[in-house]
Amino acid sequence: MTAEAVAAGPRSGAAADAGRPLRIALLTYKGNPFCGGQGVYVRHLSRELARLGHTVEVIGSQPYPVLDEVGDAPAGGPAPGVVTLTELPSLDLYRQPDPFRTPGRDEYRDWIDALEVATMWTGGFPEPLTFSLRARRLLAARRGDFDVVHDNQTLGYGLLAPLGAPLVTTVHHPVTVDRRLELDAARDAKRRLSVRRWYAFTRMQKRVARRLPSILTVSGSSRREIVDHLGVRPERVHVVPIGADTSLWSPDASVPEVPGRIVTTSSADVPLKGLVHLVDALAKLRTEVPEAHLVVVGKRAEDGPVARAIERYGLDGAVRFVKGISDAELVDLVRGAQVACVPSLYEGFSLPAAEAMATGTPLVATTGGAIPEVAGPDGETCLAVPPGDPGALAAALGRLLGPGGAELRARLGAAGRARVLDRFTWARAAQGTADRYREAIAAHGARR
Known part of the structure; x- marks a missing residue:
């Protein structure tokens, strides 16, 4: 019996068939496409997945991601799918021009908001945890809407709950690397204490990562760091390189070269x-x-x-x-x-x-x-x-x-x-990612 047959169910088994479009929930707790790699990843990967015929719903918090028009499908490929954005707002405590702001009383909606503010007030970074809790609540209310859930480096406790679909997580690199370098550069004990508190969420990310069935990363170097720093079993970590939008990033001889x-x-x-x-x-x-x-x-x-x-x-x-x-x-x-x-x-x-x-x-x-x-x-x-x-x-x-x-x-x-x-192109990255989705769907069905 094939892995796809093992995964058979009224909807997920059909979606696991190689030619069948997938319904993808792509989660990102930060989506800024102009500053930092997470927003760039979501923007380009979602577009290229849709060009392969899949339906991608990006679920994101502030700063919200910018998403592209899908455009034509590859020659000989299926009809293009669609990309949509569902906003899952936080309290946006680090927004410019007033980062580390104290929200007004009327901004609080529930206990997750209170947790977010309390963590910030005590010097921690709350967004991975609080976004994961909000995402869990949304996905529980929409059980059956997705064939796969793809988390973009949140690694929050909320994502360990049953989500109604198999979970695939991208870890670009372990944030423990950033923590180590900032501690090395800290000039005094007070600064080191502040760095440790800010990066306290990495303890959660380690615990979550070890329990995930499928992790994607973008390079062999990151794969080694994930295994060494997060303690993830090597067979659970798969490399899918990302790349450049080569239609945009291309030479143009008409642009003058500026000396120096x-x-x-x-x-x-x-x-x-x-x-x-x-x-x-x-x-x-x-x-x-x-x-x-x-x-x-x-x-x-x-x-x-x-x-x-x-x-x-x-x-x-x-x-x-x-x-x-x-x-x-x-x-x-x-x-x-x-x-x-x-x-x-x-x-x-x-x-x-x-x-x-x-x-x-x-x-x-x-x-x-x-x-x-x-x-x-x-x-x-x-x-x-x-x-x-x-x-x-x-x-x-x-x-x-x-x-x-x-x-x-x-x-x-x-x-x-x-x-x-x-x-290194986004089209190659999207195809490699979709292949991993299908493996996760088949494995999820086999465990049921």
Whole structure:
């Protein structure tokens, strides 16, 4: 008997058949598509799953995800499905311009809201837990509406309850990595205590992850971290690489190249992103390449290591931060750069690397985490440097921006784009994810 036959039931068994469209609930407790990888993942994966014929209902909290039009199905494929958004609001305690706000009495709706505020008041981060509790309540009320539930790194206790459909969870990388790096960078005991309290939710995520039947991740490096840090059995963790939207992120010779421009993406001034090391490298580089300057896609922190480094080196005029720009403006910003840089100490995948490579912009990247899996071999598709080494970053940037760098930039840029087209596209990611859904549905039916 086939696995699909074992899974047979009035609806889920039919959905497990290879040619049958699936009804997917895609959960995301944070959906910002312009800052951080979770929103980007939901946006592009949902679109490509729908292009394969599936129906995707994204269930998300603030900031709500931006979803794309589905467009045409692949040649020879089924008719495209649909993508819809169901808003599952939190109290949005970290919204700008008033993060860590105290909500008004009339904003409280139930005990989950009270839990959310109490956790914030005591220095913790409540959203993974409280979103999971709200999602459990919604899914219980809609039992039978979905063939599979796909959680995007919430890992909250609420998702351990029966959800009416098999659960597949994506873990981009264990947040315990972020916790370790922030503790290492903490300057005093008070800061270390604050970091431990903020990341207290990782204890919950460890407990939940160990009980999940199917975890997807985006790289071999992340898979090893999930097994080592979260204690998940290796056979339960499956790698499905993600990628770039190569129709958007593409070369365009009409966009002028800006001499000396280096572009990077940094969603927050945290040690993980390594931005302070890139600022240190820029100071060194400008002694030899005076026109070198940095454009950071992300919000400028008014205080912190990066702000202090910019002030220390007198780089106010050489470092610019941009945020809130359109996709087209962002792509042209990268196209116009002579070099893209990923200075992170660790990444579970690195979408900015894949996207920059897809435009044909040459890349300098560290070897932190999964970045080498994306960026490829040093000297062939990128220039690779050790994480946390400003001198190595400055030397690599100097090779590309100094005399004779044009030929190397052209060679690395072309090879980088070819690598992304061959390995890292959202269409491939969607097909691999759908295959894992069907395996989860079959296994769920076999256990019943």
